[in-house]
Amino acid sequence: MDQFTKDLTKTLLSNGDVKELFRQQLETAINHILQVELTALLGYDLYDRSGFNSGNSRNGQYYRLIDSEYEKLKIIVPRDRQGKFHNHLLPAYSRRQDALETTIIQLYSKGVTTREIADLIEEMYGTYYSATTVSNITAQVTKQIESFHQRTIKANYVCLFLDATYLPLRRDSVQKEAVYVALGITATGTKEVLDYRITPSENSEVWSEMAENLKQRGLKQVQLIIADGMVGLQPALLCAFPKAKFQRCLVHVMRNISSNVRLKDRESILNDFKQLHSVSDITAGRQLLNNFYDTWEKKYSNLIKKLKSIENELLAFLSFPLAIRPTIYSTNILESLNKKIKRKTKPKEQFPNEKSLDNFIGVQILNYNENNFERIHRGFGQVKDTLESLFD
Secondary structure, X not given: OOHHHHHHHHHHHOOOOHHHHHHHHHHHHHHHHHHXXXXXXXXXXXXXXXXXXXXXXXXXXXXXXXXXXXOOEEEEEEEEOOOOXXXXXXXXXXXXXXXXXXXXXXXXXXXXXXXXXXXXXXXXXXXXXXXHHHXXXXXXXXXXXXXXXXXOOOOOEEEEEEEEEEEEEEOOOEEEXXXXXXXXXXXXXXXXXXXXXXXXXXXXXXXXXXXXXXXXXXXXXXXXXXXXXXXXXXXXXXXXXXXXXXXXXXXXXXHHHHHOOOHHHHHHHHHHHHHHHHOOOHHHHHHHHHHHHHHHOOOOHHHHHHHHHOHHHHHHHHXXXXXXXXHOOOOHHHHHHHHHHHHXXXXXXXXXXXXXXXXXXXXXXXXXXXXXXXXXXXXXHHHHHHHHOOOO
């Protein structure tokens, strides 16, 4: 006896709603067929890494409500990036109801509250959507974000970039809270945000917890961790990935140098330090730093003392192939993403709760990962074999 027969028997014996059972079964069957149709077109299953560089990929989905003799069916129609997918199961049509639900999901993705959406829809169309109804429609966004936080991580990563940004969030009062973001690049050059976390402030313990969580979800090896110079950060991260090298973000270091020297010396000292970006190897890097120390130690002894104490963290990127060095000596790749997220929050003064902020950030990151699914990061394609040989 299959599951449907069991469900039908149970419904009949309990005088349940047989019509609703048929509606659910039909809705599930249609959604499954649409996914199968898209898989047949693309040639690989959802989340299958064999789809990398295949020339086409999944590109989200949209929602339709279809009338049937069993009442309305909520259909999830998938899309592909090249727009080649045209389902053969459903007729083309346009209904205001579906457009509204799509609009609701898009607004919610951008951090608009369910109450604000309900009021806006009523003002525009005269159709009342309660905050509860809107919450039910947008629940699928929350499910996607929850799946993202819990998904298995199968690849090893050459680089793990870590950076935090601050966004306004209301708890008891409105404060800017830290959003921790971890981004990785594989040996083949594909990049994706691995996870993010929201906490009241930035500290090394949270970074350590994130690293351990990534490890538990399947991330076995990292070759280079790039982050700023927070106290206690390096040992916390290397506890999770003991074989990794730690690279202090040179852009952060230069900002620190700039704030600790006189204005008249600023340009010269920064130009001297910036030459470190283009040295040939670690030996040349140490020689350049020694010359830098000799030139500036008399004027700025405390600054030079600090730089000497972190010298190995300034030079770690030089252990990697020349082709990828310009993008691994700083967290610029991640700061660029964080700035983009911040720009999108400007129309919104604050987020009413952590769930709202979590969903907003999650949608931006899912879009980022989708957009970079098939892109090879600069320089990595040239040294793929060398990078793959670094792993056990």
